[in-house]
Amino acid sequence: MAGRRMAPVAEDRYTIDDLCAELEPRLDADSLERIRRAYAFGARAHEGQQRLTGEAYITHPLSVARTVSELSLDADSIVAALLHDVLEDTSVPRERIEADFGETVARLVDGLSKLTHLSFNSRAEQQAANFQKMMLAMVDDIRVVLIKLADRLHNMRTLGVMPVHKRHRIARETLDIYAPIANRLGINTLKHELEDLGFAALYPMRYRILSEAVRRARGNRKELMQKIEIVMAERLHQEGLDARVIGREKPLYSMYRKMREKHLSFSEVFDKFAIRVIVDSVDTCYRTLGLLHNLYKPVPGRFKDYIAIPKGNGYQSLHTALFGPHSIPIEVQIRTADMDRFAESGIAAHWLYKSRGDDSEHPLKTHGPAREWLRSLLDMQQSTGSSVEFLEHVKMDLFPDEMYVFSPRGDIYKLPAQATVIDFAYAVHSQIGHTCVAAKIDRRLSPLSTPLHSGQTVEVVTAPGSTPSPLWLNFVVTAKARSAIRHYLKYQATEEATEFGRRLVRRHLDRYGMTIDDIEPDRMQRTLTEFGYRDADHLWIEVGLGNRLPSQVVKRLVPEDRAAATQENRDKPGVEPVLLEGGESMVVSFARCCRPIPGDNIQGFLSAGKGVVIHRASCSNVADYRRRPDKWLPVEWAPDVDGEFSACITVEVMDRRGVLARVATLISDQDANIEHLEFEDRDRMTSVLRLVLSVHDRVHLARIIRTLRQLPAVMRVRRETR
Template sequence: MVESAPPTAANPGPQSLDTTRFMAGDLCAYLESYLDPDQIKEVYRAYLFGAEAHEGQTRQSGEPYIFHPLAVAKTMAEMRMDHKSIIAAILHDVMEDTHIGKARIIEEFGEDVAELVDGVSKLTHLKFRSKAEAQAENFRKMMLAITRDLRVILVKLADRLHNMRTLGALRPDKGRRVARETLDIYAPIAQRLGMNAIRRELELLGFAAHYPARYRVLEATVKKSRGHRKEVMQKIETAICGRMEEVGIEARIVGREKNLYSIYRKMKQKRLSFAEVYDVFAIRIIVTDVDTCYRALGVAHNLYKPVPGRFKDYIAIPKANGYQSLHTVLFGPHGIPIEVQIRTEEMDRVAETGIAAHWLYKAGDRHSATAQDRAREWLKGVLEIQQAAGNSMEFLENVKVDLFPEEVYIFTPQGDIMELPKGATVVDFAYAVHSDVGNTCVAAKIDRRLAPLSTPLESGRTVQIITAPGARPNPAWMNFVATGKARTAIRHYLKNLQQDEAVSLGRRLLEKALSIYELSLEQVPEERLRDLLEESRLTDINALLADVGLGNRMAALVARRLAVAEDSEATESLAASLCRPLAVKGTEGMVLSFAKCCNPIPGDPIVGVMSTGRGLVVHREYCRNVVDYRAKPDKWITVEWAQDSTQEYAANVRIQTANKRGVLASLATNIADMGSNIENVSFDERDGHATAITFTLSVRNRKHLADIMRRLRRIPEVLRITRAKN
């Protein structure tokens, strides 16, 4: 490629690119304000390289494709990014949409630029089963690139911003899909990184594209309200400005209008009408330093009375994305609530540009460095989620969970502050401290009082986690945890636990199947086992046993292959083996479960059905859901209850009672007296005289259940009692 000088007034650039020439020249002229001439020359060389690569390509609007990379580069330049970021913005689609590969970009512009371009590029060379899976895998790739270099997300957000600005050229259905993805992923990421200016525009454009009718209605309502409140807002601004001058505070006062999408989201989440949203209009007071922020707050509170409970100090305790400001709500004229934000000039810059402030105002700015540190801390957590996630869909789901706009601030017993998303529980806090603390937590104290692990946390609480060395995560925690880190850590543990249990069950099933050949697993020749593993494309014996335990392979068929038994006597013996029952204790764990359709309990005749991926599912012998398996002997095995089973099992009992006061209390008392717990109760009122009640009880065995039913029949109000199925 021929190297050329950057375009200037004297040298307008190549004549073949007349419409593009101005944009490239405009970009280079803008870069002159903060880049060296050699760096600008390199940027222009990248423009020529990109224009040649994209030659002949057009966008949906019909304009030359190079317009888009230059628009992305312009947004990066407005953030005053370094020249390598600008080059990456110009070339961000080259690897994805042209024949040029990473090696060529390394050769022309170096490793750093190539890594940035690669981080933004989608995975176009792989085939995915669905668009959702492709989106998730591309998101995963991008997030991993961001953990290596934060500039990747800045290029991606600038790219998405221009795509949203030109969304009108797409088909409506594709436009809505892009808008939904923007609202779900990219706008929250921009907020999480403190880049509020880009976040607001992404939300506004996404809202208009995805909900056009709602956008138009809300926009008209805000315009109408703006006319009513304009005079009031001007009066308040004038009053605050005058009072600041009186006390000698130098301040810049600006009015702020809440983003339309933020108004819509607040109305939807809190079920409010527009009239009930008080912070549509707000006033921002910008002062010189932190001490003056608190002085200005006192002036504002003396001028107008504050609304109790609405003051928030984000200067002392910044938000997770580095945002700092004082927030208060005042009773304005005519009782109108007015939100006031007070911050310094530095805080205002960081609030608008977030992590980009690091490049915008150079290193040394304490507030911008804090925003970057917090971004890196969040991305460190993202990396932990990625390492434990099973696949890209799970990773995307868990990162989405972490993109909460609101936080709660919790104190450790040592006085340190931890930020968690709103709705986080004690378990989330434990995992935020450390994964090992989360895995072994057994109890907690909130403000020195014992509290359940599922307790939602509120800002300002002090939480102490109590751990035990032998404790392990409980699957039930998945029902209430709120953070992606906790969810991923629990899933990761349970997957490993399931694998261990599958290996254990698979060993029992295979040993049972081998016993008919008078063999044990240890007696199988090593070369025969190795041949089977190679045929099955498995890495080791544990992988084979896990497959057997999870029901992906039948133990009888694996045993036949290992025994190399082909004679008829062995075949008859194999059939006979299916009649030898496997003992069930009820403590086998996740890969042996009891069917919810019939709730078998010790004493019931039972049968085991092998379910792919789930392992062994135990049903009552005459359950209608196992009828189909009778004709498939390779799918079920005979099982029996172990003599030493001490577990408790769920059983459903249906009771018809007369409608009289105190019947439920009498039933509950008698059930408790018989040593059983009530797990669930449901009512089905037949008429005004009788009610059908279904209890789910925990029982030890069939005799225990029969004793309970016999006791309940003695209650005069009980008309009929039967054991029920789900």
């Protein structure tokens, strides 16, 4: 945030005296004195720095502290807000802040400071690393992100002085990350203002058009809404209920997003204006709901009970829609005063701390939903490989739309919209996600990729030994599921690459009558140093992934005298081939040009990053690969090879009704799956089906082909290679 040092200094309007006057009713004299000292400290540190608005730089930390104060946070938070840019933009060290204001304030300020002392390959990587640092600091102390949201809010309020490209970038980042974080923490006051400011900066023309339309609609509806409020309040008071009835306008960005996502015109948005009813207890909420449904007819299918089942951020309220006078739909929210305070302030309303005689000791005790989200952030951090990947997962985790599904025991699970069975399985437990093989939705078997809907009961079927499939990444929605699957696949690939690389090196060492245990430690260390690897496992991984040829490695590991003595054996054909057992899925791939299956004569080709690519010996590409014998690898199927393999067949059929269904049924009856199907009309009498099947081996494929040839409508069946 340094570098804003141009334009004449503008006169300050909001002062430290104003801040302290607002804080005086709830903070003691010592705390107020610390806040004044922090302001003076920050003013000296930022002396000479200006914002693009022309104001002295200290006006920014002061505005951030004001917002933090409005969230009712403690003195440490306000002090940290006043100092939040000191470490990043000045030469003041962390130790100085800790000595003057305590370890807690120093930790908060450090969590808010960017990683300016490290180098990054790109701006995206730097942004992701800074974001990851802030989020992990938030896990330790939620006040970090609350101060950051206040910081972002003031920057958005003064965004107009920025160049257009910077305005757009900051506005997009606000809408994609910071407003959803405010929503995830339930702080609607910050969320709505961040969204509207981001909307105005990113789409200024749309913002002006929509705000003008709302202004005109407000004039037409104002009198009607006031009458409805009066009628509701009178009816509730007649029944002896102590209630406040308040009208509200839907925030502009929320309205714009609803119009865009549901393809609605402005006139079709019925909740532009809504009514909030604040009562004294949960019981009164439900009584109020009944009275209002008697007063105005409810709109079918528009009732939501967020009191019985709160949103993921802890929000609670009853939502309903009513047909008001002239059949105008009215959105109504019914909640208690405590629920209303939480709806506006979110986690800040749960700011509970125990004073121990020193303002530096105020440990935050977060409520359930926030604590669960923070725990999920830690899980994501542990299973992601980079800060960019971490940022991607957090963005996925900030979905505002939720649904609720049930386990067979009746437990409720909150999931984002469009979540699948796999997402549900990982929400229950990571191990259940790893081993799931099938699912029942409302007692009916369903594919694992099936999107779920609120109210469904989901039963996951697991099988010991089952593992996640890379294909799951194509349809999972939740960050937890995606990061867990990636972490497992990465670990599995590492394990397989280590073992496979060791097998390849062992096979080449056999030519010299050596084993891995015979390698001299000094020679191994020299080889590792030459290649830049930290240990032997790293070397085996690189060999297993095809990034390092086993012949190159063995040439350096074998002593010169042993190599010379066995020169004639080193190039002798007929060396023991590598056996494929079917469990090397991460380091062995099967060429799509010829689709080899167990029983075929095969050859292996070492490919960087892919490990070994297996071809049929008769494949036309084998001739090209043979020109590079150093990368060629003799391979064979193990006697007990296990797994499913892809094979392609072409079926010529007479063009008759139902022939495709008959072919698919026969293939299914032979315990095979159709992975892909292409259909081509050859002429008016015949058609050609090209099918990619999952089979066990050549015997299995031959049985399928033999069965298909018995169909009267089938003219020819052959295995295809491309």
